[in-house]
Amino acid sequence: RKEVEQDPGPFNVPEGATVAFNCTYSNSASQSFFWYRQDCRKEPKLLMSVYSSGNEDGRFTAQLNRASQYISLLIRDSKLSDSATYLCVVKRYNQGGKLIFGQGTELSVKP
Amino acid sequence: GAGVSQSPSNKVTEKGKDVELRCDPISGHTALYWYRQRLGQGLEFLIYFQGNSAPDKSGLPSDRFSAERTGESVSTLTIQRTQQEDSAVYLCASSLAGAGLSYEQYFGPGTRLTVT
Numbered sequence: 021r022k023e024v025e026q027d028p029g030p031f032n033v034p035e036g037a038t039v040a041f042n043c044t045y046s047n048s049a050s051q052s053f054f055w056y057r058q059d060c061r062k063e064p065k066l067l068m069s070v071y072s073s074g075n076e077d078g079r080f081t082a083q084l085n086r087a088s089q090y091i092s093l094l095i096r097d098s099k100l101s102d103s104a105t106y107l108c109v110v111k112r113y114n115q116g117g118k119l120i121f122g123q124g125t126e127l128s129v130k131p
Numbered sequence: 132g133a134g135v136s137q138s139p140s141n142k143v144t145e146k147g148k149d150v151e152l153r154c155d156p157i158s159g160h161t162a163l164y165w166y167r168q169r170l171g172q173g174l175e176f177l178i179y180f181q182g183n184s185a186p187d188k189s190g191l192p193s194d195r196f197s198a199e200r201t202g203e204s205v206s207t208l209t210i211q212r213t214q215q216e217d218s219a220v221y222l223c224a225s226s227l228a229g230a231g232l233s234y235e236q237y238f239g240p241g242t243r244l245t246v247t
Contacts, residue, residue, distance in 0.1 A: 024173070063222060063238035064174065107173060116187045117226070118164060119236060121173035 023047055026108050026122035034130055037098050041125045043091040043108030050120075052111040053084055055093050057104045058124065064107055067093075098129045133157065135239035137223050143245045144213055152208045152242045156225030163206050164224045164236060165198055174222060180206060181228075213246045220244070 026043045033039050045053075053070035068075065070082040070091055081094040091108055108122040136155045144150050156163050161182045166174040176190040180200040191197070195213075200206040210217055220243050224236040 063240050065238070066235050115189075116179045116181065117162065117228075117234075117236075118176045118179050118187070118190070119166075119174070119224075120176065121166075123171075123173040 021046060022123070023120050024108055024110055024122035026125045028123055028125060030126040030128055032128045032130060033098055035098060035100060037129075038094065038096050039098055039127060040095075041093045041106055041108070041127075043093075043122055045089050045091070045108075045110050045120075047110070047112065048086075048089065049112050049114065050089075050110040051113050053082075053091050054109040054111070054119075055080075055082060055091075056107040056109055056121075058107055059104045064121075067106070095127075098127075100129050100131060103127055103129045135223055135225050135237050137221075137239040137242050139242055140240065141243045141245075143247060146215060146246055147212055149209065149211045150213055150244065152210075152221050152244070154206045154208070154223030154225075154239060156204070156206070156223070157237055159203075160225035160227055160237075161203050162226045162228055162234070162236075163200055164226075165206070165208050166222045166224065167219045168222060168241070169219045177208070177221075210244075213244075215246050218244055218246045 055067040056064040057067045058064040070084045074083045079096045083092045105124040107124045163180045165177040179187040195211045198208045220241040222241045223239045226234040226236045
């Protein structure tokens with residue numbers, strides 16, 4: 021079983037839709053959580069960190085449930101430019117800060 | 132300012148040949164990471180350098196893989212006797228620090244390696 025699991029998709033949604041991505045992690049020692057965005061044939065870029073209290077950045081909302089070891093990302097009013105692969109990422113400080121990536125969830129927003 | 136740069140951007144090599152990939156981190160970043168991304172997969176950690184400490188090599192898949200870093204500057208990843216399963220995008224990232232701190236890792240554009 022992979023340490024970070026995501027539904028690979030693809031998610032095909034119309035513009036303006038709300039879409040939710042889920043992610044589970046298996047190691048309870050995981051301490052920091054992130055969502056990265058990766059465009060086709062490009063490097064990953066940090067979208068947002070995920071905090072226990074939940075956090076929002078414009079149309080994007082991230083949630084963390086430590087008890088269930090579950091992370092989510094909600095995108096409201098999706099735009100064509102949101103089309104990308106969204107990577108769920110965890111970090112454990114006792115392992116030098118290396119990032120552990122899920123395989124990514126592909127999103128395609130159609131007009 | 133300048134981001135993380137990597138060279139070459141693309142490399143095609145024959146099975147059995149050695150390859151060397153280069154990463155120039157952001158100036159002042161003490162932590163440097165190498166990851167590998169196979170087609171359709173997430174990133175896999177390979178190796179981590181933090182200042183002058185011994186590197187964390189726990190992610191290197193075999194002894195054909197090695198990496199060096201001179202001080203807090205350039206790093207090279209070397210793959211000896213390449214195999215077809217080594218075909219992937221090799222990504223380098225750097226951050227202001229590594230363990231214990233929530234510094235963002237900035238990724239380079241990657242080197243796309245194809246072993247024929």
